[in-house]
Amino acid sequence: MTQDWWREAVIYQVYVRSFADSNGDGVGDLPGIRSRLPYLADLGVDAVWITPFYASPMADGGYDVADYRAIDPLFGTLDDAKALVDEAHDRGIRVIVDLVPNHTSDRHEWFQQALKAEKDSPERARYHFRDGRGDRGDLPPNDWESVFGGPAWTKTETADGQWYLHLFAPEQPDLNWDQPEVRGEFLDILRFWLDLGVDGFRIDVAHGMVKADGLPDVGTPGHLKLLGTQALPFFDQDGVHEIYRDWRKVLDSYPGSRIGVAEAWTRSPERTARYLRSDELHQAFNFHYLTAEWNAADLKQVIDDSLAAMTPVAAPTTWVLSNHDVQRHVTRYGSVARARAAALLMLALPGSAYVYQGEELGLPEVLDLPEDVLQDPVWERSGRTDRGRDGCRVPIPWTPDGPSFGFGDGGSWLPQPADWAELSVAKQQADPNSVLELYRSALRVRREQPDLGAGSEVEWLDVPEHVLSFRRGAFTCVVNFGPDTARLPADGRVLLSSGGYATEDADVLVPADTAVWLARP
Numbered sequence: 001m002t003q004d005w006w007r008e009a010v011i012y013q014v015y016v017r018s019f020a021d022s023n024g025d026g027v028g029d030l031p032g033i034r035s036r037l038p039y040l041a042d043l044g045v046d047a048v049w050i051t052p053f054y055a056s057p058m059a060d061g062g063y064d065v066a067d068y069r070a071i072d073p074l075f076g077t078l079d080d081a082k083a084l085v086d087e088a089h090d091r092g093i094r095v096i097v098d099l100v101p102n103h104t105s106d107r108h109e110w111f112q113q114a115l116k117a118e119k120d121s122p123e124r125a126r127y128h129f130r131d132g133r134g135d136r137g138d139l140p141p142n143d144w145e146s147v148f149g150g151p152a153w154t155k156t157e158t159a160d161g162q163w164y165l166h167l168f169a170p171e172q173p174d175l176n177w178d179q180p181e182v183r184g185e186f187l188d189i190l191r192f193w194l195d196l197g198v199d200g201f202r203i204d205v206a207h208g209m210v211k212a213d214g215l216p217d218v219g220t221p222g223h224l225k226l227l228g229t230q231a232l233p234f235f236d237q238d239g240v241h242e243i244y245r246d247w248r249k250v251l252d253s254y255p256g257s258r259i260g261v262a263e264a265w266t267r268s269p270e271r272t273a274r275y276l277r278s279d280e281l282h283q284a285f286n287f288h289y290l291t292a293e294w295n296a297a298d299l300k301q302v303i304d305d306s307l308a309a310m311t312p313v314a315a316p317t318t319w320v321l322s323n324h325d326v327q328r329h330v331t332r333y334g335s336v337a338r339a340r341a342a343a344l345l346m347l348a349l350p351g352s353a354y355v356y357q358g359e360e361l362g363l364p365e366v367l368d369l370p371e372d373v374l375q376d377p378v379w380e381r382s383g384r385t386d387r388g389r390d391g392c393r394v395p396i397p398w399t400p401d402g403p404s405f406g407f408g409d410g411g412s413w414l415p416q417p418a419d420w421a422e423l424s425v426a427k428q429q430a431d432p433n434s435v436l437e438l439y440r441s442a443l444r445v446r447r448e449q450p451d452l453g454a455g456s457e458v459e460w461l462d463v464p465e466h467v468l469s470f471r472r473g474a475f476t477c478v479v480n481f482g483p484d485t486a487r488l489p490a491d492g493r494v495l496l497s498s499g500g501y502a503t504e505d506a507d508v509l510v511p512a513d514t515a516v517w518l519a520r521p
């Protein structure tokens with residue numbers, strides 16, 4: 001692959017706890033991923049992004065890191081990580097690891113030192129400690145709210161009773177990125193993993209590390225709902241870009257093409273593009289695409305806006321339908337047929353696509369997990385009103401039988417629905433009409449057809465309402481969002497279809513919620 005492998009790469013997200021369990025303890029691990037590399041190679045993905053596997057008390061599924069250079073024993077050892085990276089490379093698969101720089105775990109030695117240290121000490125300065133408001137300091141220092149519910153501040157049990165900031169759970173104190181020591185530490189952590197051979201980093205809360213000077217109040221209760229529309233003093237601050245300029249220098253100092261991928265929730269594709277200027281990061285998740293509704297007009301708009309926003313910075317646009325934080329798109333869109341069509345639409349667009357483990361099996365969200373198994377901190381933090389994200393994190397079914405459908409020899413940390421036997425990899429591999437075979441075929445065609453993935457433009461065709469169709473060189477994608485079968489001139493020979501279709505004279509008939517790929521000779 002070229003130096004620019006990432007520009008059109010299909011990147012598969014492995015949620016490590018739920019992918020494959022090698023030791024029967026009910027939790028996925030690194031040797032489990034290793035054992036499934038042949039599956040990933042056969043599926044045809046270019047890279048994997050692996051969610052955090054570092055030493056962690058698991059207050060937020062590993063996004064609370066206690067030691068950035070150690071593997072949690074639940075997931076394996078550093079040797080396992082090295083072997084995984086090497087074997088993935090042998091199979092032509094690149095490896096992106098997940099870096100969590102906005103916050104540490106409250107068990108991180110820095111935070112433990114800060115709790116023991118004096119007010120205004122260098123140890124406290126690595127985080128955001130403040131006196132509380134009110135006569136007795138019993139009120140939070142400002143009105144910021146936690147993404148997981150409740151105030152973004154917790155009062156410590158220390159003699160001085162200071163509060164500390166956590167934009168997520170109280171077990172995830174925010175680091176103070178004004179401190180050169182914090183910056184230096186993360187440059188070193190980047191080098192540690194680059195030396196081990198990783199091809200890049202997915203950067204957690206990439207829009208959060210820098211806070212507005214003086215930590216000013218927002219002034220609006222419920223302000224996290226404004227995230228997509230209004231500036232907030234703790235997200236997407238201009239100062240954050242300086243960090244990525246430093247990081248880019250480190251990435252570029254290594255051989256090959258090592259990349260940074262921003263998990264940046266911003267208010268517009270233009271704001272996202274700022275993370276991808278030529279001296280910053282390489283890719284950012286396209287959450288504007290992920291959150292669009294299943295209809296032709298909205299998706300066309302977001303595709304156009306996303307492509308236009310990336311043009312000035314010459315970065316590839318990315319496309320994503322699901323991840324470990326959102327409801328799976330089979331459920332969100334309302335049917336497997338739509339999810340199949342959505343896959344062909346996404347994989348036909350220019351740029352890089354992210355596939356979340358299990359979407360290639362057409363897994364739905366598990367909506368009825370018993371309350372006593374829920375582990376997402378959102379459940380408790382919301383006063384048990386929001387069930388959180390566990391429903392998209394249920395372990396993968398590999399075989400139609402066994403204690404956890406082949407996930408491991410023991411059970412699985414979240415129960416799998418009984419009917420997932422039918423959705424297992426082994427069942428789908430034997431079925432040419434399965435979602436798995438659709439993904440495999442689509443990825444094969446994408447590799448064979450140079451017009452797919454590459455470039456940065458789509459040529460929209462004039463088609464009936466509720467239909468989208470675009471050309472990319474000799475290739476055409478048609479998606480019918482409407483309730484009725486659409487009839488339109490066949491722009492070549494059908495290569496692949498997400499459902500049934502017919503050809504008649506020189507036309508192609510595309511049923512509701514179906515996508516078709518065609519190519520001219």
Ligand code: NOJ
Nearest residue numbers: 060063168204205324325
């Ligand atoms: C985004 C991650 O994807 C999510 O799972 C996590 O809870 C938050 N960042 C906090 O680290």
